[in-house]
Amino acid sequence: MLERRAFAADLDYGRAGPSRGEWAMGIEFRGVTKKYPDGTVAVDDLNLTIEDGTITVFVGPSGCGKTTSLRMINRMVEPTSGTILLDGADVRDSDPALLRRGIGYVIQHAGLFPHRTVLSNVATVPLLSGWEKRKARERAAELLETVGLPAELGKRYPAQLSGGQQQRVGVARALAADSPVLLMDEPFSAVDPVVREGLQDELLRLQSQLGKTIVFVTHDIDEAVRLGDKVAVLRVGGRLAQYGTPADVLRHPVDDFVAGFVGKDRGYRGLSFLSAGDVLVEDVPTVRVGSAPGESTDWRLAVNDEGEPRGWLPPSSTVDGDLSESDLLAGGSLYQQGTPIRGALDAALSSPASLGVVVDADGKAIGVVTARQVLDVIENHPQGVTR
Amino acid sequence: MSFFDELGQYLGSASNREQIVDTLAEHCYLALLPLVLGIVLAIAIGWLGRAWPRARGVTLVLANLVYTIPSLALFVMIPSLIGTKMLDSINVVVALTLYTAALLVRPVLDALDAVPPAVIASATAMGYRPARRFLTVELPLAVPVLAAGVRVASVSNISLVSVGALIGVGGLGVLFTDGFQREYFSPIVVGIVLTLLLALVVDLLLVLSRRLLTPWDRTTAPVRTEVAV
Ligand SMILES: Nc1ncnc2c1ncn2[C@@H]1O[C@H](COP(=O)(O)OP(=O)(O)O)[C@@H](O)[C@H]1O
Numbered sequence: 001m002l003e004r005r006a007f008a009a010d011l012d013y014g015r016a017g018p019s020r021g022e023w024a025m026g027i028e029f030r031g032v033t034k035k036y037p038d039g040t041v042a043v044d045d046l047n048l049t050i051e052d053g054t055i056t057v058f059v060g061p062s063g064c065g066k067t068t069s070l071r072m073i074n075r076m077v078e079p080t081s082g083t084i085l086l087d088g089a090d091v092r093d094s095d096p097a098l099l100r101r102g103i104g105y106v107i108q109h110a111g112l113f114p115h116r117t118v119l120s121n122v123a124t125v126p127l128l129s130g131w132e133k134r135k136a137r138e139r140a141a142e143l144l145e146t147v148g149l150p151a152e153l154g155k156r157y158p159a160q161l162s163g164g165q166q167q168r169v170g171v172a173r174a175l176a177a178d179s180p181v182l183l184m185d186e187p188f189s190a191v192d193p194v195v196r197e198g199l200q201d202e203l204l205r206l207q208s209q210l211g212k213t214i215v216f217v218t219h220d221i222d223e224a225v226r227l228g229d230k231v232a233v234l235r236v237g238g239r240l241a242q243y244g245t246p247a248d249v250l251r252h253p254v255d256d257f258v259a260g261f262v263g264k265d266r267g268y269r270g271l272s273f274l275s276a277g278d279v280l281v282e283d284v285p286t287v288r289v290g291s292a293p294g295e296s297t298d299w300r301l302a303v304n305d306e307g308e309p310r311g312w313l314p315p316s317s318t319v320d321g322d323l324s325e326s327d328l329l330a331g332g333s334l335y336q337q338g339t340p341i342r343g344a345l346d347a348a349l350s351s352p353a354s355l356g357v358v359v360d361a362d363g364k365a366i367g368v369v370t371a372r373q374v375l376d377v378i379e380n381h382p383q384g385v386t387r
Numbered sequence: 388m389s390f391f392d393e394l395g396q397y398l399g400s401a402s403n404r405e406q407i408v409d410t411l412a413e414h415c416y417l418a419l420l421p422l423v424l425g426i427v428l429a430i431a432i433g434w435l436g437r438a439w440p441r442a443r444g445v446t447l448v449l450a451n452l453v454y455t456i457p458s459l460a461l462f463v464m465i466p467s468l469i470g471t472k473m474l475d476s477i478n479v480v481v482a483l484t485l486y487t488a489a490l491l492v493r494p495v496l497d498a499l500d501a502v503p504p505a506v507i508a509s510a511t512a513m514g515y516r517p518a519r520r521f522l523t524v525e526l527p528l529a530v531p532v533l534a535a536g537v538r539v540a541s542v543s544n545i546s547l548v549s550v551g552a553l554i555g556v557g558g559l560g561v562l563f564t565d566g567f568q569r570e571y572f573s574p575i576v577v578g579i580v581l582t583l584l585l586a587l588v589v590d591l592l593l594v595l596s597r598r599l600l601t602p603w604d605r606t607t608a609p610v611r612t613e614v615a616v
């Protein structure tokens with residue numbers, strides 16, 4: 001399925017390996033306030049340091065000043081007071097157009113130019129920066145591949161693409177700036193949830209290769225928690241309510257506003273970004289389908305010749321001759337190692353043996369986890385749990 | 388003598404034919420130059436109207452006022468306003484430019500307003516400076532809405548040129564005044580037919596060029612091809 005192809009599969013920036021931090025830059029808000037001419041205070045005394053090479057998510061209800069904050073970074077909006085530093089330099093010292101050509105920007109609904117083909121859309125910034133046409137188009141074609149779009153799409157107009165494809169083109173166009181900073185304003189909120197999840201995954205994959213400084217705006221706390229290294233929760237009136245890691249914000253909301261915003265199911269939601277890397281995978285007795293199982297007083301996991309789990313054999317069960325699949329209890333969901341811990345809990349809770357089956361990337365059973373073990377991992381990680 | 392004999396006789400004369408070709412050429416020039424100038428003027432006004440929202444209301448009122456001035460009055464007034472000679476074809480060009488611009492100010496503003504704000508914002512975010520953004524993003528996107536207005540203006544111009552014949556500069560209109568003075572039908576009929584034909588041809592050309600200018604506008608429905616989504 002096209003939507004799910006990797007953003008970053010064939011990335012070649014002429015740089016070796018991930019370059020986290022090497023060419024990224026930090027962003028600092030110092031006492032930034034924006035009051036619009038009509039008196040609306042959109043951002044109120046914002047102080048915030050965005051570390052380079054990380055994804056920082058501005059999250060909050062509609063109208064809380066997320067877009068305004070983002071647009072002050074590339075000077076599409078000028079602060080009423082305060083300073084924004086990009087890599088230590090006041091953004092006001094740069095020519096706005098040149099500053100913007102050096103900062104990738106992705107907007108909701110992609111904001112693609114309807115009158116230009118996909119390829120020329122992606123080539124926009126290189127062309128503005130005076131690149132040769134041919135070189136700019138080559139670069140654009142490369143980027144289409146980077147975001148997982150087939151080259152044929154380059155000749156189409158944006159209206160001929162699906163919403164998800166348009167968003168990819170938007171990302172490709174922003175990457176064409178080849179800039180260390182990427183600003184993304186609700187880039188995925190106009191696509192359906194399944195496509196959105198694919199785009200989020202691929203943004204993360206892309207980021208693991210590029211190590212850009214990404215400021216990402218969303219009103220969706222799930223998206224914030226999923227993508228952010230840090231999350232800045234804003235409240236209406238443009239005040240920063242809390243700034244910290246997703247685990248922090250979910251676990252220790254500073255006040256009722258943040259608690260209400262992250263929601264009542266924040267505990268469970270938190271599981272979706274905790275890694276189960278530290279869950280001890282225990283051995284489990286196994287039996288092979290098609291061979292005689294013998295006797296045991298334990299739950300035994302039945303596997304096929306490839307080592308893939310097929311079901312459970314209850315304690316002290318008797319089988320005539322060789323074990324067949326009809327002798328087994330259906331297993332629960334499987335937990336693939338390295339995926340979010342929510343899956344491990346699901347596997348443990350849905351297993352007839354109360355043992356969650358852990359499989360490797362090839363689907364081979366490598367052991368089991370109990371719900372208790374999963375919960376222990378969660379309890380022992382008050383914060384700073386990696387994705 | 389039947390009408391057709393008369394017409395045959397009229398068209399048989401080399402000097403008449405020469406007059407027809409000359410007046411037709413003049414008609415084209417008098418109608419189309421102001422069309423182009425008027426479009427440019429209206430776009431400039433539209434740009435101002437967007438840059439200064441407060442200027443909008445005033446421009447629209449002015450545009451309406453200009454359009455209500457009778458054409459003959461405008462033809463007669465212009466020489467005293469800009470110091471040209473009474474029979475100078477410039478007068479007609481200036482007057483029709485004003486009409487065209489007046490007619491197009493609203494469509495231009497509507498067309499520019501119809502450009503999605505997200506597109507303008509993303510152009511700004513990409514690093515376009517305002518003038519280039521206007522010319523290469525906003526204006527091309529305004530073409531579909533603008534094109535309808537331009538078609539109306541072209542027909543209006545082609546018909547108004549004839550009024551200029553009353554002050555001696557009127558393209559095919561000269562055939563009407565001639566015909567009336569000489570009580571001679573053929574030039575009148577030829578004038579009418581050629582005016583209609585000219586309007587039709589120009590309209591056709593406008594429709595064609597609009598299609599050429601907006602290849603992207605025919606593709607609004609997502610095309611399902613071999614590429615799976
Ligand atoms: N150009 C503007 N003029 C006046 N008020 C504005 C303007 N842009 C945004 N606002 C107001 O500022 C506040 C914050 O807006 P915005 O930054 O767009 O919020 P968000 O992106 O979080 O929804 C809102 O109350 C909004 O109505």
Ligand SMILES: [Mg+2]
Pocket residue numbers: 066067068
């Ligand atoms: Mg917003």
